[in-house]
Amino acid sequence: MDEVTISGLTKNFGDLVAVDHMDLNIPEGTIFGLLGPNGAGKSTTTRLLSTLLRPTEGTAMVGGFDIIEEPVHVREITGVLPEESNHTIYGTLTAYENLQYFARLYDVPEEEIDERIEELLTFMALWDRKDDKAGELSTGNRQRLALCRAILHRPRVLLLDEPTSALDPIAAKRVRELILSLSQKFKQTFFINSHNLPEVQRVCDQIAIIDEGKVLLHGSTQELRSKLLAKQRFRIRIVGDIENASSIAKSMNFVEEVNNEIDSIIVTIEDPTENNSSLMQSLLSQGIKIVEFAEEEATLEDLYLEVVKGGDA
Ligand SMILES: Nc1ncnc2c1ncn2[C@@H]1O[C@H](COP(=O)(O)OP(=O)(O)OP(=O)(O)O)[C@@H](O)[C@H]1O
Ligand SMILES: [Mg+2]
Known part of the structure; x- marks a missing residue:
């Protein structure tokens, strides 16, 4: 079954067509990589799927919910790491308080909250920063925290916009390990935007290449590689x-x-x-x-x- 179905999805900004009649089907449990050059429309696609933007035309279903008709349900079952990771964390709360706040917002069982937070912060090498204000963390550490926040409630679908863009190579490797282990444990569907081809090759089962808002190619990573x-x-x-x-x-x-x-x-x-x-x-x-x-x-x-x-x- 497809977990994400994108049908004729289009977003115009004035005369500019950022996403142009996009069609894509992503089966449940897939780690999907959306690749494309700067300005190709990757982040706009993620913003549409996460219901932050409304399409000009077309629609998409995420986990069986329509992004236009049922945005609240879509938000309940997704975890989002936006391009600007600052936008999902509160600078005046500590790293720990941020995660605690979001865990409650997303109804993580009270008795599991502390354990999950400790596990994630430790894995992302942020445990010793847990009492630092999020706004005072380095860019890379804020991105790690925002990623913890996106996955904390174990959503069915994860929309990650360039999850490793600000990370050093060791942290980037941890994120790849995390994605692979979550995918194995919880069979979540990942929709990952990236420029980083070797990285996508290492984690994604499927990739699509877009440019000027159009899908140029979509297939399994193996298929696309063998083409060349x-x-x-x-x-x-x-x-x-x-x-x-x-x-x-x-x-x-x-x-x-x-x-x-x-x-x-x-x-x-x-x-x-x-x-x-x-x-x-x-x-x-x-x-x-x-x-x-x-x-x-x-x-x-x-x-x-x-x-x-x-x-x-
Ligand atoms: N809010 C906006 N208003 C006007 N134009 C926008 C807006 N958001 C995006 N665009 C334009 O839409 C196009 C696609 O942008 P988008 O951010 O989706 O690209 P991207 O593939 O994520 O690029 P990058 O790799 O640089 O992150 C670009 O031409 C961009 O300038
Ligand atoms: Mg982008």
């Missing part, structure tokens, strides 16, 4: 002169593209089954030591550039 495997790229890691290896590769007529990295060249090869051994021989015969010759897996980054920029990136 046909690219025939290989990483050749060598010991020695990268420039020399690179110019040898460029001189072969079946080599389409060569990119240099610190210890490797990445080559795109036409008909690799036929030609890989010739390239290898050429390199070896000119004294290049090859440490690794391996197929280079396509990344969502490739896909993103290809889709958003129409393949000319």
Whole structure:
């Protein structure tokens, strides 16, 4: 069953079409990633789904409730981390008081409140900040607190707008672990906006790429990745002169593209089954030591550039 169904969803700001007849279905229990460049319409989509904005046209169902007809029910079953995480926490209350307040607002059983708060704050490495005023926390710590607040009441659907944008790498990793463990334990549905492709690749089951408010692509992360495997790229890691290896590769007529990295060249090869051994021989015969010759897996980054920029990136 689909937990989020977006149908012809459109939001205009004057002449600007921020979300343009968007259709998307997200099955229950999915960790879904919405990717797109700045201004693509990700946050507007989240604001529409969380009933902060009203669509110009179309609608969406979240957990079986219509965002236009039943906004109160939608709010009851969702947890939202907005782009500006400040907007959901009170600066004059402490971190602990913020969570206590929201736990009561969302009817978390009284006897579970303290335990849940301690568990979450400890996991997010915020426990020693529990008595600090939220308004005096660093940006990253405020984002962590806002995330705790979004998940505290164990909502069925989580709408997270760039949950790791302000976080250091260790905190970002914790958030990914948290999302994966919540998803396993409670089978919640996650709708995550992000620019961070490797991150999305690590946590999301499904992704959609949008630009100018339109969905350009939607599928399982695996499907989308395999679309690009046909690219025939290989990483050749060598010991020695990268420039020399690179110019040898460029001189072969079946080599389409060569990119240099610190210890490797990445080559795109036409008909690799036929030609890989010739390239290898050429390199070896000119004294290049090859440490690794391996197929280079396509990344969502490739896909993103290809889709958003129409393949000319
Ligand atoms: N309240 C508003 N009034 C007018 N225009 C708006 C408003 N909110 C968003 N927009 C415009 O709508 C478009 C989509 O914005 P949105 O914030 O949804 O993009 P985004 O994909 O979240 O971008 P980013 O990656 O920068 O967060 C942009 O052109 C933006 O300027
Ligand atoms: Mg945004």
